[in-house]
Amino acid sequence: MMLVSLLLLAGASAAQPNAAPAKGQIPTDKVVCKMVLEAGSRIPIRVCRLGQEWELLAKDVQDDVRNSRNQRVIGLNPGS
Numbered sequence: 386m387m388l389v390s391l392l393l394l395a396g397a398s399a400a401q402p403n404a405a406p407a408k409g410q411i412p413t414d415k416v417v418c419k420m421v422l423e424a425g426s427r428i429p430i431r432v433c434r435l436g437q438e439w440e441l442l443a444k445d446v447q448d449d450v451r452n453s454r455n456q457r458v459i460g461l462n463p464g465s
Contacts, residue, residue, distance in 0.1 A: 413437045 418433040434442075 413440065 412462050414437040416433050417439060418431055419439075420429040421432045422429050424433055
């Protein structure tokens with residue numbers, strides 16, 4: 386659940402290599418710190434990662450959501 390929280394806050398960004406990031410995009414080679422709510426807590430914690438790591442986390446969450454939807458459609462995950 387914490388991973389989902391991290392990724393939802395991170396958002397999806399795809400920066401091009403050797404290009405300056407556009408407004409709203411995360412620089413891939415720099416450390417970016419964000420305040421993140423951990424599952425089951427009301428107190429945000431500070432999490433610092435490289436921009437590339439934030440992008441990978443966002444991609445993983447998108448894949449998880451897509452897989453969950455696909456399973457629900459074919460009846461493998463009816464409770465979600």
